[in-house]
Amino acid sequence: MTAPPSVKSPPTGPAVPPGAGAPGDRGRSWQGQRALLGHLRPQRRRMAAGVLLGLLGSVMGLAQPLAAKRVVDDMGHGAPAAGPVLLLSLLVVAGAVLAGLGYYVLQHSAESIVCTARHRLTDRLLRLRVPVVESAEPGDLIARVTSDTTLLRQTAPQAVSAAVTGTLVTAATVVMMGLLDAVLLAVTLAVVAFVGVVVALVAPRIGRATRHTQEAVGCIGAALERALGAFRTVKASGAEQREAEALRREAERARRTGVRAAAWEAVSATTSAVVVQVCFLVVLGVGGARVTSGATDVSTLVAFLLYLFALAPRIGQLVEGVSQVQVGSAAADRIAQAEQLETEEQEQQREQREEREPETPEGEGGGRGCDAGVRSPLSVAFDEVIFAYRPGLPRVHHRVSFTVPAGGLTAFVGPSGAGKTTVFSLIERFYEQDSGRVLLDGQDVRQWPLARLRASIGYVEQDVPVLAGTLRDNLTLGTPDPGPDELARVLRLARLDLLAARLPDGLDTDVGHRGSRLSGGERQRVAIARALLRRPGLLLLDEATSQLDAANEAALRDTITDTARRTTVLVVAHRLSTVTTADRIVVMEAGRVRAVGTHEELLAHDTLYRGLASTQLLGP
């Protein structure tokens, strides 16, 4: 296999492209708002309850100036004010309790919104097509699951609450003010209208800056993933400083756009604060003149000013709500982009529609959870397969054809880049061939329900990924509950029984990040044991190119020959010991099958094979 380079080129932009013909900023903002609504919809009842509680709290607040007016009037007329004072105190306490409850209920719905978004996104990401994930930056995808969903929590319910409560309370306050003094209300509205104009101009800029900040955060994730994913290589190359600088650049970009968003938010918040102050002064001046001229009385002016005081935070709340909607929409838009990436199920359904074939019934293994594989050995055949990894890239397979009967060991050999690993990728349907057929058990792999196809194949990658966790976690990745006998059988078969006995916690020993606490040979045998535990009808083994010590080499060879007695085994071979025991060898060169035969036949008749056997295949 030709592994992707361990150190990729530094990320420079958003890793999940919006796609061809993507809408501009205005379109994105609109799509983001629709996506935001989609996240809120399932929580609408709980949010409505939270908003209602908040509203009730605000109504209590709304009644407070009237109660205060009553206190002032009663005291002015020398009447006892105990009743109105008690009422005023009750209104204050009840208002605070209801507002607190409303806040809690809204936060509760916020957590549910975030949890659902994360669940949906992670579930989807793990089902994406291999080429889709290869063309995205994993770090950016991670940022969408962690950072963007967190923004949803911070913004969504508050924005709704601010919008609903702010609008209703502002409307109610305006009505009350109008009832008190229409002239003063007209003065107030004229000044406040200015806030509306400023917010309308500034809000889209907040959304745009937030989107750019989140993109930069995604790039930080991508840059970090790139450095930590090849941590030893980075260290061995002395590239810490270079990588740290790439990270610093991305962090700086996030800071710049974050500051820009903050500046626009400050513009709208400050404008609303200043306007409210100006409004207060103007009302005080005009109101004072009206009291002097006898057009209104002092208590009405006091009540009006109290309403104005109550209105000020509402205006601030509305302005902040608009900003938060912009922030939430930007996050929702990025989440939606990731959710639009095509999954394998969607690809299969699309193909079925295009070919007008009936959909795979769930019962036949089309369902996601299906892991009922095929136990008996499977035959494999390639028929005139042509394949390029992406349109525009050179072809990797040029009419590849071969047949492998069920059972036995078949080795693929050939110079680096000949297309051997690609054979495995096409059998697993990680990619789709451009033409020709790939047959498993005589049936085109495109006709196999994907889950059943994968469950029937054991696949061991060349760089043998072992995941963080215990040895047991790794072995049972594809077979969650194997019986102890089955586990013991596979451990013996993969020559891991001695290792498990030697480790301090046996199978429950932690193997470290990517299995770093195991040797290369042990990692490979863990991957083989994992594949064998599924009792596959076909085992695909991409042999590691690294040298193994004699004991590991012999253990691996015995494991492979044992397995080939029970199932079909295809090996991309890098070791002479593997090819000499193979039942047949397929020699590939530059994307073509050059020859097929046994070791002796090929030594006698194929010059390339002779050369490979004497130079490239690792001894003994």
Ligand SMILES: Nc1ncnc2c1ncn2[C@@H]1O[C@H](COP(=O)(O)OP(=O)(O)OP(=O)(O)O)[C@@H](O)[C@H]1O
């Ligand atoms: N994911 C990918 N995207 C684009 N090109 C790829 C990808 N994987 C492999 N290639 C290219 O396809 C060609 C065949 O690769 P493949 O991994 O099948 O070769 P191989 O015969 O297994 O090589 P090796 O023995 O070095 O592992 C190579 O030129 C490689 O650069």
